[in-house]
Amino acid sequence: MAEFLNMGGYAFYVWTSYFLALILLGGVALWTSMQSRKVRLSAIRKAQQRRRKS
Amino acid sequence: MYRLAGRLAPWFGGLCLLSLALGLYLGLVVAPADYEQGDSYRIIYIHVPAAWMSMFVYVVMATSSAIFLIWRLKIADVVAEASAPIGAAFTAVALLTGSFWGKPMWGTWWIWDARLTSELLLLFLYLGYMALRGALDTPQGSARAAAILAVVGVVNIPIIHFSVEWWNTLHQPATISKLDKPSMHISMLRPLLLMVLAFQMLYFHNLMVRLRTLILTRESRASWVAELNPETGN
Amino acid sequence: MRVFKRDMKLAVRSAGQWLNPLLFFVIVVTLFPLGIGPGPAMLATIAPGVLWVSALLAMMLSLDALFANDFRDGTLEQMVLSGHPLTVMVLGKVMAHWVISGLPLVLLSPLLGLLMQLPEEAYLTLLASLFLGTLSLSFIGAIGAALIVSLNQGGVLLSLLVLPLTVPVLIFGSGAVAAAGMGLETSAHLSMLMAIVFLSVSLSPLAIAGALRVGVAAGR
Numbered sequence: 001m002a003e004f005l006n007m008g009g010y011a012f013y014v015w016t017s018y019f020l021a022l023i024l025l026g027g028v029a030l031w032t033s034m035q036s037r038k039v040r041l042s043a044i045r046k047a048q049q050r051r052r053k054s
Numbered sequence: 055m056y057r058l059a060g061r062l063a064p065w066f067g068g069l070c071l072l073s074l075a076l077g078l079y080l081g082l083v084v085a086p087a088d089y090e091q092g093d094s095y096r097i098i099y100i101h102v103p104a105a106w107m108s109m110f111v112y113v114v115m116a117t118s119s120a121i122f123l124i125w126r127l128k129i130a131d132v133v134a135e136a137s138a139p140i141g142a143a144f145t146a147v148a149l150l151t152g153s154f155w156g157k158p159m160w161g162t163w164w165i166w167d168a169r170l171t172s173e174l175l176l177l178f179l180y181l182g183y184m185a186l187r188g189a190l191d192t193p194q195g196s197a198r199a200a201a202i203l204a205v206v207g208v209v210n211i212p213i214i215h216f217s218v219e220w221w222n223t224l225h226q227p228a229t230i231s232k233l234d235k236p237s238m239h240i241s242m243l244r245p246l247l248l249m250v251l252a253f254q255m256l257y258f259h260n261l262m263v264r265l266r267t268l269i270l271t272r273e274s275r276a277s278w279v280a281e282l283n284p285e286t287g288n
Numbered sequence: 289m290r291v292f293k294r295d296m297k298l299a300v301r302s303a304g305q306w307l308n309p310l311l312f313f314v315i316v317v318t319l320f321p322l323g324i325g326p327g328p329a330m331l332a333t334i335a336p337g338v339l340w341v342s343a344l345l346a347m348m349l350s351l352d353a354l355f356a357n358d359f360r361d362g363t364l365e366q367m368v369l370s371g372h373p374l375t376v377m378v379l380g381k382v383m384a385h386w387v388i389s390g391l392p393l394v395l396l397s398p399l400l401g402l403l404m405q406l407p408e409e410a411y412l413t414l415l416a417s418l419f420l421g422t423l424s425l426s427f428i429g430a431i432g433a434a435l436i437v438s439l440n441q442g443g444v445l446l447s448l449l450v451l452p453l454t455v456p457v458l459i460f461g462s463g464a465v466a467a468a469g470m471g472l473e474t475s476a477h478l479s480m481l482m483a484i485v486f487l488s489v490s491l492s493p494l495a496i497a498g499a500l501r502v503g504v505a506a507g508r
Contacts, residue, residue, distance in 0.1 A: 004083065010094035013158050017151040021100045024150075025256065028143040032260050036267040040282075043270045047280035123498070178452040185448055189439055190506065198502040199435045203449065206431055206495050210453050213484070217456035221463065 055129055056269045063262035070255035077248030085242045097155040099245055103253040105148040105169075108176055111141030111257060115183075116208035119201035131197045132272070134204060135187065136264035140257055142180035148173055168222040172215045179207045291367075291377045295384035306388045309350040313393050316342040317400045328405045335404035336414075336465035340458055342400075343393050343418055344425065348447050350389035351429040354381070355437045355500065364437070368504045374497040379489075382430045382496070390422030406469065413468035413478075420481040421461040427488040427496075428453050434499035438506045457484055 007014040081099040115137045122130040152170050153163050164170070186203055190196035273279060299305050320338045321331060358364040367377050397418050398411050406414065432450035439445070464477035 007093040007096065010158055013094055013154045014096050017097045017100060017154040020150045020154070021104065021147045024143050024147050028140055029256070029260055032263050032267070036263050039267045039270050043274045044279055044282045047274060047276075047282075051277075051280040175452045175455060178448070182449040182452065185445055186435060189436065189445055199499060199506075202431075202495055202499050202502070203435055206453070206492075209491070210456075213456050213487075214452070217459045217480075221459045 056266055056273075059262040059265045059269075063259055063266075066255045066259035066262060070252050070259055073248045073255060074252040077245045077252050079245075080241075081245030081249060085245055094155065094158045095242075097151050099249045101148060101151040101155060102246060103250045104144045104151065105173060106250055107253045107257055108141060108145035108148050108173065110254070111137050111144060112176065112179070112204075112208065112211070115141060116204045119204035122201050123198065123205065128272075131201060132265055132268045133261070134201065135197075136261055136268055137257075138180060138184050138187070140260050140264075142177065142184065144253070144257075145173060145177040145180055149177060166222065168215075168219045171218045171222070175214055175218070176211070179211075183207070291380035292384045295381060296387065299384070299388040305350075305353060306392055309346040309389050310392050310396060312349055313342050313346040313396065314400065316345060317403065321403070332405040332407060332469070335401065335406040336410070336462040336469065338404060339397060339400060339406070339414065340418075340421070340462035340465065343397065343422065344451075344454060344458055346393055347389065347422060347425045347429060348450065350385070351426075351433045351446060351450070352443050354385050354430055354433040355503075356433075359437045359503065364500065365504050368501055374500065375493040378430070378434075378493045378496045378500070382426050382493070385430065386423055386426040390426055393422055394418045406465075409471055410465050410469040413474050414465050416478060417461040417464040417474075417481060420478065420485050421457050424457055424481070424485045424488040425454060427492040428457070431492050431495045431499060434496045434503060437500060437503035457481070460484070 005011060005015075077099065082096060085096075087093045087095075115134045118130040118133040118137075121127055122134065149170065152173070156165060156167075156170075157163050183200060183203055187196050187200045190199055270279065317338060320334070324330060324334070355364060358367070368374060394415060397414055401411060401414055429446075429450050431453075432446045435449065436445055460477045460480045464474045464481070467477060468474050
């Protein structure tokens with residue numbers, strides 16, 4: 001396990017790369033899903049309120 | 055389209071996670087260390103897929119922009135708008151991991167290598183596209199203007215790439231070609247292909263979710279929106 | 289052609305339009321020796337790049353006003369609605385822009401080359417490469433200027449959109465000057481620049497006209 005984490009001495013570079021990729025791509029994915037949730041809730045609610053009024 | 059995207063999204067997401075898990079396992083644990091670069095080459099499993107996706111997404115963006123300009127198909131514009139931030143993220147990942155690979159291999163964080171330089175310019179193109187979209191507030195105006203920019207960009211990319219390559223060979227007669235591998239062993243290649251698949255699926259999944267969001271925003275006055283369940287969005 | 293003549297007349301009347309980019313070009317080039325140091329050998333090696341980058345930035349500066357004035361006073365809308373082919377009118381407008389903003393830069397560049405200790409062999413190539421380069425810069429930049437025409441303030445955005453697209457022009461242009469300074473053959477660079485000129489002159493009017501239509505429609 002320690003050997004695996006050590007990455008033949010390149011641990012810092014390898015794991016930072018993977019970490020950065022996780023942050024960026026995961027960040028985009030998270031942002032996407034949060035935005036989707038927000039829009040879903042507000043847009044559909046608003047549409048339903050409009051319908052009830054009319 | 056909205057419903058189709060909703061139905062496809064979980065499939066893409068599941069496939070992404072599956073290939074990601076398998077690709078990471080094979081790439082980080084099973085595949086042997088490279089005899090020249092040691093374990094540092096394992097960055098390839100995110101660098102190459104990200105670089106590939108950065109170009110793939112731009113082509114998708116430009117193609118759908120062209121479709122939008124020619125046939126006025128609204129959904130094509132939504133695809134382009136949804137793709138831009140994802141593509142920019144892939145480009146940034148390719149650049150950052152390239153830099154973290156370059157440090158142990160070349161001893162420097164950045165070299166003006168032809169591919170890295172082209173990738174940097176590609177990031178600028180993405181950012182310019184997003185900035186233009188953000189600056190123009192009327193939806194119709196920004197859609198067509200952004201589409202024109204995307205098409206102009208895709209016409210330019212080959213020229214930019216060619217010129218950068220040319221410039222690079224002029225200034226560095228002996229280019230470091232450590233990254234040019236003639237052939238890869240199958241145990242190294244398999245996880246790479248899996249990771250490419252995973253990134254591709256990640257893009258499609260993300261695209262589907264963003265499509266739904268954008269369609270909802272744009273069509274918020276349509277009557278079908280009122281029939282959806284706010285919790286699930288279906 | 290009429291558009292070309294009209295723009296020329298307007299430019300002659302307002303000196304700032306052609307004078308400001310020129311002054312900008314001169315001042316930016318003089319900043320480099322002040323920032324780096326006056327060593328002649330150092331200056332000579334960076335001269336092609338400095339001259340070219342400064343010319344590129346000066347062109348960007350001048351592009352801002354290319355369509356903005358016509359957009360504000362409604363001339364542009366008339367052009368779009370007039371029924372004449374818009375691409376042809378765009379061609380005239382961009383050519384006028386080049387004569388007003390690009391050509392003076394080309395003519396002044398040898399003087400600045402002198403300041404930058406540019407080797408003697410390179411002057412002819414400097415003129416030729418800037419002549420071709422500024423022409424294509426006018427056309428490429430006009431796409432950006434047309435895209436943001438309906439915005440009130442677009443200066444920085446314009447550079448963000450256009451600068452990545454101008455990279456090939458910069459590479460071949462400054463490459464030609466640098467090669468000439470070292471006594472090397474420059475025909476490859478110049479023919480590449482020539483190809484870029486043909487490409488941009490023939491294709492970009494289409495994009496510019498499309499972008500102007502969008503801008504005018506959005507402005508109404």
